[in-house]
Amino acid sequence: MSNLSIPIAVDAMGGDHAPRREVEGAALAAEEFGISVLLVGDEELLRRELKRYSARHLPLEITHARQIITMEDDVARSIRQKTDSSVHVAIRLVREGKAQGIVSAGNTGAVMAIAKILLGTLPSVDRPALAAVFPPLGGTRTVLIDVGANVDCKPEQLRQFAIMGATYSRLLLSVSDPRVGLLSIGTEQSKGNELTREAYQLLQQLPLNFVGNVEGRDLYNGRADVIVCDGFIGNVALKISEGLAEAIQHLLQEVFETRFPPSKEGESLPREALEAFSRRVDYSETGGAPLLGVRGVCTICHGSSNANAIKNAIRRTAEFAAAGLNEKIEAELKKLEIRVIPRHRGRPAPCA
Amino acid sequence: MSNLSIPIAVDAMGGDHAPRREVEGAALAAEEFGISVLLVGDEELLRRELKRYSARHLPLEITHARQIITMEDDVARSIRQKTDSSVHVAIRLVREGKAQGIVSAGNTGAVMAIAKILLGTLPSVDRPALAAVFPPLGGTRTVLIDVGANVDCKPEQLRQFAIMGATYSRLLLSVSDPRVGLLSIGTEQSKGNELTREAYQLLQQLPLNFVGNVEGRDLYNGRADVIVCDGFIGNVALKISEGLAEAIQHLLQEVFETRFPPSKEGESLPREALEAFSRRVDYSETGGAPLLGVRGVCTICHGSSNANAIKNAIRRTAEFAAAGLNEKIEAELKKLEIRVIPRHRGRPAPCA
Numbered sequence A, B: 001m002s003n004l005s006i007p008i009a010v011d012a013m014g015g016d017h018a019p020r021r022e023v024e025g026a027a028l029a030a031e032e033f034g035i036s037v038l039l040v041g042d043e044e045l046l047r048r049e050l051k052r053y054s055a056r057h058l059p060l061e062i063t064h065a066r067q068i069i070t071m072e073d074d075v076a077r078s079i080r081q082k083t084d085s086s087v088h089v090a091i092r093l094v095r096e097g098k099a100q101g102i103v104s105a106g107n108t109g110a111v112m113a114i115a116k117i118l119l120g121t122l123p124s125v126d127r128p129a130l131a132a133v134f135p136p137l138g139g140t141r142t143v144l145i146d147v148g149a150n151v152d153c154k155p156e157q158l159r160q161f162a163i164m165g166a167t168y169s170r171l172l173l174s175v176s177d178p179r180v181g182l183l184s185i186g187t188e189q190s191k192g193n194e195l196t197r198e199a200y201q202l203l204q205q206l207p208l209n210f211v212g213n214v215e216g217r218d219l220y221n222g223r224a225d226v227i228v229c230d231g232f233i234g235n236v237a238l239k240i241s242e243g244l245a246e247a248i249q250h251l252l253q254e255v256f257e258t259r260f261p262p263s264k265e266g267e268s269l270p271r272e273a274l275e276a277f278s279r280r281v282d283y284s285e286t287g288g289a290p291l292l293g294v295r296g297v298c299t300i301c302h303g304s305s306n307a308n309a310i311k312n313a314i315r316r317t318a319e320f321a322a323a324g325l326n327e328k329i330e331a332e333l334k335k336l337e338i339r340v341i342p343r344h345r346g347r348p349a350p351c352a
Helices: A020-033 A043-050 A075-081 A086-095 A108-119 A155-172 A194-204 A231-259 A268-281 A307-323 A325-339 B020-033 B043-050 B075-081 B086-095 B108-119 B155-172 B194-205 B231-259 B268-281 B307-323 B325-339
Strands: A008-011 A037-041 A060-064 A101-104 A129-133 A143-145 A179-183 A209-214 A226-228 A289-292 A297-300 B008-011 B037-041 B060-064 B101-104 B129-133 B143-145 B179-183 B209-214 B226-228 B289-292 B297-300
Touching: A008 A020, A008 A086, A008 A307, A020 A037, A020 A043, A020 A060, A020 A307, A037 A043, A037 A086, A043 A060, A060 A086, A075 A108, A086 A101, A086 A108, A086 A297, A101 A307, A108 A289, A108 A297, A129 A155, A129 A231, A143 A155, A143 A231, A155 A179, A155 A194, A155 A226, A155 A289, A155 A307, A155 A325, A179 A194, A179 A231, A194 A209, A231 B231, A289 A307, A289 A325, A297 A307, A307 A325, B008 B020, B008 B086, B008 B307, B020 B037, B020 B043, B020 B060, B020 B307, B037 B043, B037 B086, B043 B060, B060 B086, B075 B108, B086 B101, B086 B108, B086 B297, B101 B307, B108 B289, B108 B297, B129 B155, B129 B231, B143 B155, B143 B231, B155 B179, B155 B194, B155 B226, B155 B289, B155 B307, B155 B325, B179 B194, B179 B231, B194 B209, B289 B307, B289 B325, B297 B307, B307 B325
Parallel strands: A008 A037, A008 A101, A037 A060, A101 A297, A143 A226, A179 A209, A179 A226, B008 B037, B008 B101, B037 B060, B101 B297, B143 B226, B179 B209, B179 B226
Antiparallel strands: A129 A143, A129 A289, A289 A297, B129 B143, B129 B289, B289 B297
């Protein structure tokens, strides 16, 4: 993280437990990593909240925003009518160079739309995409892209997702030659739906380490470093994973509590093992999903994020900014534009 | 199970470990539930395999089939060229009334296609669908339909899936008024993709307990009894769930083995708890996925099915047949055809 002095802007009003978790997460990031944070939201509320932490020595500041976009707000309307929302103000700080990037646990649709409008997209990108990193159960931290920024995608978009995802994996996860897979329902090229069959052709032509179709189970066995899919599928995949991991944790607790009542001697041992397990499947360790393809660093977290998730998202956002991820993505896309066979050839020149 | 004397046909040659697991599963089903089974495949091989069990007293018989469709076989070609395959022979037994239903762990695409061709679809069904029952982590056994029989579905197909799924939940899982959800990426009606937004309108009009959009996580928290989706999404969802559940079991074993080395006193306690847990998330307990909408009972299992999965699939298949599931689905669809607003109105009559 090269530039710790330029702060990360945190939309402190968006999450389900705002501003408590956001402020706590910011304090943790400042304390543990020395990252400067601009907390954006209702000044009085944030000042009160900050008092809960011995934060005077920490690099935390507040920028006032008088409006809040809620989870229930209509995205289109809130973008137009709440232009002084904490999301708007935080993203403007990024546009003006006063913040290196933004973290929000607010209304995902609104954050994505405002980021696209205020920051703009990279010249070679049709549609920005959300990239999520899955917990490394199979030893590999697999990137799934897109997890919800776009639905009803075109094959060309999946091609761009592949390039953005591979650049992300290389720069942020230090994978030297990421294996890129296409999420489908069978490994053979002919398997899948209309979208994946067409996208397969395009991905094959890229100078990437394309490993062909992968299946749902391959998110967890390390078969690919980057998995590309339509945002509808990706969002369902992410939420199933989170839901199942949570359900399994509850079930485990239940099973173990029946067998190891707290009074029993040695009860701390299984508990400790359970906690070690929980940390491994915990999505809050992965630190939110970056919106790749916009001109600026924007990380989107779950509405239900805890302070740990916010803290990790702030750290990741600082890493994105330091790595110059967007510049590298743009360069990669430009380079490849020349190499890949153009999809839409121009009309033949008129006969002389 | 009313009619134990008519056997269930088991394609004994299809699975990854055929015919060993199929024969063992059949022997278990015969032993535990008294179900008669016709093992279909290479007679000599099956006879040899049967010798491993003290099966003389069990209601097991062999029907010879001289060909095998492998997982690698091209579906279209194998349907035409291997008409004496164990799949063909087993399904013909169902068509001829010599078997109540068929269980196969073979090439899913081939089994579905051959079932559709040889058995035909119910008059009111456009496209048969695979229904999977998820492990009851949230207390509810949720049915996901379709998990891979159809891709690029039309809204009308999702309407039929809803009716078939609800009938299944009512008859086989004893849910009196199943809550039917539409798998999407947000609970609001406007969220989702083109398909789900159109399907929402159709599902709303059905006289079913439609609970609106549900999300990936709702597969595990009991919010719906039946969840409807396109087969591409459903297949990805199922495989993610299986993959994650498996990965978590491995991880747990690893975590506990580090902390409870076998020599340690009391080591059987955590092991026992782990086993109790494994049974709860085990997909082999759910007994395969029925192909709903064909004229006959056809259950499709994973290629990697173990004997327990085959045994449970045989039991479920006997239950399907006994419940007259297909007849009930047909009656339900017919009844609803009259009630729902027709989608394609005829052309306006020409002016007089």
